[in-house]
Amino acid sequence: MPLSTLIESAAALVGWRRAYTDTTEVDGLLTEQTETVRRQAANHAALATAKNGDALDVQPGVLDVRGRVLADVLYLEGVLVGARNRDLEPELIERLADVVDHGHELTELLADTVRTTAAVNAADH
Known part of the structure; x- marks a missing residue:
């Protein structure tokens, strides 16, 4: 492992976290993240x-994802409040705000999916 990667891993x-000032670096990082997750x-x-043989088999995984997404959205909500309080750039x-709104929508969709797994199971029995 290269020393820079080792240092960044230890720091993480x-x-x-390192801040990137060049959009080319950011694009490279985003591409690397996507490729890593796709490989995994x-x-x-x-x-x-x-x-996943039935609806109840799906439920725990979707519930876990909702919990992680909700935690991340709430974190980003704090980032948004801080950005507003510091009068950072309006575009940022x-x-x-768009990400936070979308994240809340995603958590609602995931919650509806979890509810559906229980409803489908109840209808089957």
């Missing part, structure tokens, strides 16, 4: 098909 463990999820569809505030 204590909550420090390559076999997920086959595993999920084998594991607008983008953060």
Whole structure:
């Protein structure tokens, strides 16, 4: 592992993150994140098909995802409040507000999905 990656990994463990000032670097980082997650999820569809035999099998995973998304959205809501309080750039505030709104919508969709797993199960029995 390159020294820079090792240093960034160690720093991340204590909550420090590097800020990028160049959009090319940011685009590269975003591409790397996407590729990493896609590699990790390559076999997920086959595993999920084998594991998820009915609606209740789906429920715990969706509930876990909702919890993680909700925690992240609430974190971003704090970031948004801080950006507003510091009078940061309006475009940044607008983008953060959009993300927070979308995140809340996503948590509602996930909650509805969890409710559906229980309703489908109740209707089947």
